[in-house]
Amino acid sequence: MASIAKTAQAGTLESSDVMITVAPGTQGSGIIIELESIVLAQYGEDIKIILEKTVKDQGITDIYIKAVDRGALDCTICARTLAALSRAGAVLKEEII
């Protein structure tokens, strides 16, 4: 599966959390990331890398991701992204416990 079935969201706008919205990408669109972050200058690149890695690891190649970050750690960003993908109909490779 190269994309997801529908739009979905996970996370909050609380401090130290991130709100992830995922929407299906058109065939061949690639991974499109729109990022807002209170630590954009310090961690913007790191956040994009973890977002990209998380969706790629699920075998998704075409997707639109919007992340509104309030200083979340990598583990939180990863978890929120997986939750959003799951809600969007992606069958995750590992079960989220």
Place this chain on the structure above:
Amino acid sequence: MKNAIGREIPETISGIAAIKPFAGAFTAVPEMARQAPKVKIIKPTDRKLVDSLVEVFKKIPVTDGMTLSFHHHFRNGDGVVNMVLATAAQLGLKNLTVALSSVFPVHAPIIDHVKNGVVTGLDTNYMSGPVAQAVSKGLFDKPVILRTHGGRGRAIECGQLKIDVAFIAAPAADEYGNLNGVEGPAACGSLGYAFPDAQYADYVVAVTDYLGEYPLSPISIPQTRVDYVVKVECVGDPKGIVSGTTRITKDPVGLKIAETAAKVIQATGLIKNGFAFQTGAGGASLATAAFVRKMMEKDSVVGSFALGGITGYMVDMLESGLFKKLMDVQGFDLEAIRSLSTNPNHLEIGADFYASPFNAGCAVNQLDVVILGATEMDTDFNVNVVTGSDGVIMGGSGGHADAAAGAKVTIIVANLLRGRLPIIVNKVLTATTPGETIDVLVTERGVAVNPLRGDLKEKFLAAGLPVKDIQELKQLAEKIAGAPKAIKTGENIVAVVEYRDGTIIDVVRQVEG
């Protein structure tokens, strides 16, 4: 050129007289006499009460290029600065310098006065809100001067900050210029930060909305230094001036830091009769006072004094007999005002008495312990309280560098991670307080001791405190959050950060946008 803490300071900065780089906390030696204000005569039939600010401006007269000073006890409820500058604009004045001890969001109209050329210089100890953001983006042609509370007192006393007209926001005044801060609808408590202004300005104008009978008492600023009294409708919004109560944080991380900080203080052995203490009003600082209080009560310790900005919590400690005196340069709540006006052991002191380094001894020199905050600290213990994580100005030293220099033990309390950002960095973006005056960093994950204070480290280890090397704490934070990239700033210097002795400890550069 590099100063003593390795910060790059330009040899010359346009708009700033001779640059002296910071050379060490107690290295600079003063070689001047005190500033003397203009000498005047007031005849027996002269009256000081004036109907409007416009009339005062014409009587003095206020002219282009003058320096007008203001104090910040009205905080975000201040109406006087905006009123006075609107009058200046109305009269077509240009090129004024505003020397306001702290700038708050309510002072946003300054931005338009700068754009219109009414105001061209700013001299302050702290700024937040729209003015601070605009300064960071290059609002002024010449850099803003950021001082400490004690350093501002020093600059006024020593003639480096020459004030033409001081406007004193006076909660209460009589017609002959006696002023206090404890009466009237805009009561704010201590007027301490205005004391140097009143003593050294060429002209002193009291702006009030409450006229009491002559002679007003108590007298904080006396008739002998006040030239004019202007009665206006309203000097400020009490809601922005005082808070009802100051609450102690409920945040579990903040409480853990506070408890550890209290144990650190206990381990220094300084909690004994005569203990002298300063702490801030916010977050973990006030919570530390609560833990220290329990220790004092348990061991029946009676402290000598608490200093600085005074809250109801400190008043309660005074009234419970835990401190013999309060020395108050700024009151934060209604309890502080009530206490100052009724309790002879609650002393009102000026900014100079509080913290000026160039007099015959200021109050911070008598401190045992001070608890302070930080937005960033580097591995050399230098602290930034001026710029935020985006490089934009969001504060200032206030009394930070003064109390740090004076106290026997200076403790920084801070979360190891704020959101995602580690508190400890290789090099702070803006150095405000030099590491040589900072002794201990207390975080929720451990305590770091300045290598200059091996004596303290031994005591803390003996007390079983979680002492860690500052590098180790830094790595711990980066393991959790990742190492942050340094933020980029432009070349244009928007502010110079002056150490309390008048040397330049750092500069603030423009951020993009």
